[in-house]
Amino acid sequence: MQEFNTKSLRKFVETVVHTEVSQRLIPTLTSAAEHGTVLDFQDILQRFTFDNICNIAFGFDPAYLSPSLPQTKLDLAFENGIKCTTERGNALFPGVWKIKKLLNIGSEKRLKIAISEIRGFAVTIIKEKKQELREKESLDSVDLLSRLLNSDHLDENFVIDFVISFILAGRDTSSAALTWFFWVLSKNPEIESEILKEIKEKSEGPVYDEVKDMVYTHASLCESMRLYPPVALDAKEAVNDDVLPDGTVVKKGMKVSYFPYAMGRLEKLWGSDWAEFKPERWLQKEEENSKSSWRFVGRDSYTYPVFQAGPRICLGKEMAFLQMKSVVAGVLRRFKVVPAFEQGVQEPEYDSFLSKMKGRFPVKIEEKERDHLILGIEYCESRSTAPDYLSLFA
Numbered sequence: 001m002q003e004f005n006t007k008s009l010r011k012f013v014e015t016v017v018h019t020e021v022s023q024r025l026i027p028t029l030t031s032a033a034e035h036g037t038v039l040d041f042q043d044i045l046q047r048f049t050f051d052n053i054c055n056i057a058f059g060f061d062p063a064y065l066s067p068s069l070p071q072t073k074l075d076l077a078f079e080n081g082i083k084c085t086t087e088r089g090n091a092l093f094p095g096v097w098k099i100k101k102l103l104n105i106g107s108e109k110r111l112k113i114a115i116s117e118i119r120g121f122a123v124t125i126i127k128e129k130k131q132e133l134r135e136k137e138s139l140d141s142v143d144l145l146s147r148l149l150n151s152d153h154l155d156e157n158f159v160i161d162f163v164i165s166f167i168l169a170g171r172d173t174s175s176a177a178l179t180w181f182f183w184v185l186s187k188n189p190e191i192e193s194e195i196l197k198e199i200k201e202k203s204e205g206p207v208y209d210e211v212k213d214m215v216y217t218h219a220s221l222c223e224s225m226r227l228y229p230p231v232a233l234d235a236k237e238a239v240n241d242d243v244l245p246d247g248t249v250v251k252k253g254m255k256v257s258y259f260p261y262a263m264g265r266l267e268k269l270w271g272s273d274w275a276e277f278k279p280e281r282w283l284q285k286e287e288e289n290s291k292s293s294w295r296f297v298g299r300d301s302y303t304y305p306v307f308q309a310g311p312r313i314c315l316g317k318e319m320a321f322l323q324m325k326s327v328v329a330g331v332l333r334r335f336k337v338v339p340a341f342e343q344g345v346q347e348p349e350y351d352s353f354l355s356k357m358k359g360r361f362p363v364k365i366e367e368k369e370r371d372h373l374i375l376g377i378e379y380c381e382s383r384s385t386a387p388d389y390l391s392l393f394a
Contacts, residue, residue, distance in 0.1 A: 009147065010318075016055045017323050020048060021330040024065040029335050031067070033365040038340050041182060042361040043069075045175040045327070050075055052323060053170040057163050058125050059143030077117040078171060084111035086353060122160045166316070173230035174320050176355045178327055180228035181221060182337045183348065183361065184277050191279060192332065195220060199329045211325035215296045219282035221324055222298075225306045226264040227277065232352045233259050234308070260305050261352060269303055336366040 025048050032039050047065040054060050054074070062072045084107040088097045100108040129146050136142065144166065148159050185192050198216045211217075235257040242250045250256060267274050270281070283294045301309035307317045314320070331337065340362040341348070349358040 009144070010322075012142065013056055013319050013322060017052055017326045020052050020055075020065065021326055024048070024051065025327065026330060026334065028065060028067070029331065029365045030367070033335060033367040036364070038362050038364055040360040041337065041363040042175065042179045042357050045178045046172065048327070049175040049178075049323070050078075050171050053167050055143065056319070057144050057166050057170075058122075059129070059146060060125060073117070074121055077114045077121075078167070080110055081114035081118065082168075082172075082354075084108070084114065089353060118164060119160060122164060123156075126156060126159065169314075170316055170320065172354070172356070174323055176357075177221065177225050177228070177230045177320075178324055179357050179361050180350075181224040181324070181328070182331075182363075183339065183357070184224050184227070185220075186337060186339050188277055191220060191277070194279075195328065196332050199333050202329075211322055211329065214325050214329070215283065215294045216279060217325055217328055218296055218321065219279040219294070221321070221328070222282050222304075222306075223277055223279045226270070226304065228350060228355070229260040229264060229306050230355050231306070232261040232350075232355045233257060234305075236312070258305060261350075261355075263303075263305065334368060336368060338364045338366055340364045 025044070028044060029039075031037070044065070047069065050064045051062060054062050062074055064070065064072055064075055087107045088094075091097060097108060100106045101112075104112065125145065126149065129143075129149055133146055133149055136146075145159070145163050148154055148162065185195075195217050198214055202211075202213050235255045238250045238252055238254050238256065240252050244250060244256075263269060265274055273281075282297060282299075284297050286293050286295050298304075301307065301313060307314035307320075348361065351358045
């Protein structure tokens with residue numbers, strides 16, 4: 001959609017993400033480092049992405065990553081809805097949920113309540129946004145919902161469905177990707193050092209320009225998502241009869257599933273070193289004026305369908321990378337994230353249905369040396385957020 005490709009929306013997203021990093025995520029990690037607290041980093045990252053996605057989608061701040069780590073009604077409704085739909089997928093007898101839905105009992109009753117709460121919230125927000133739009137002179141710094149409502153040809157139900165889908169798509173995927181990224185990074189300190197080196201080199205200039213040029217970090221995120229994709233399994237339904245490139249006949253109405261988790265681990269696609277976490281597989285060395293630098297070399301989206309492919313390519317792909325790289329830069333320039341699993345736990349388990357880390361991701365946060373802190377202060381001064389950030393050192 002056109003709304004995703006405007007410079008003003010990109011700037012709005014940049015502002016929202018940076019504010020959440022500097023005013024909520026960094027203070028949360030600073031407090032944990034000072035008190036030696038073990039955090040569930042998966043929960044922290046999910047709170048971060050939920051705040052971001054609600055601000056970007058609705059212009060509504062649930063403040064889910066506040067110091068008290070509250071449970072908000074809206075997030076609880078999303079969580080219950082996801083759990084209930086997960087039960088459908090995991091059911092031993094798939095048809096049972098239809099009977100429960102008909103009788104309005106159990107998980108189907110809870111799902112109905114969750115959907116009602118989410119849609120009720122969306123309707124209320126839409127009414128408020130319409131009033132705001134009557135008073136606004138410009139759309140330069142507003143959320144996605146306001147931009148959609150400004151398109152007169154869209155009906156209200158479409159807008160509700162679109163924005164709710166947008167939140168569902170962005171709420172868990174980015175946080176899952178970041179959770180696994182920090183886990184993989186903890187096992188590869190040499191790669192963490194390379195990323196930190198790049199962060200230091202790119203810390204001048206606007207936020208978007210900074211993260212856009214972080215090619216090694218970008219490659220590392222792609223490599224992490226190859227091994228631990230935010231969506232492990234997806235399916236499409238054929239609109240018409242078709243024939244796949246290998247000759248497989250697909251009839252109208254048939255469902256075709258693909259498995260990014262398995263595809264990211266195929267030797268046929270990634271070579272004999274597929275099990276290695278290797279950002280360099282996405283990079284190419286370039287020599288210019290006796291200086292060498294990396295150039296990112298992407299794979300086609302059918303080999304690497306993490307953001308889907310073709311006409312269904314993820315509209316929020318650029319937004320997701322901006323968010324993830326902002327988090328990586330904000331966290332690594334100041335902290336070291338150290339996994340704190342119970343003794344005997346060698347590796348966390350990947351939930352192939354939700355793409356999350358099963359259970360939790362316990363970590364200890366260690367603050368880095370003073371030169372990194374100074375770098376962080378200079379970074380925030382360049383973003384005009386120094387007062388909030390510097391108060392952390394008071």
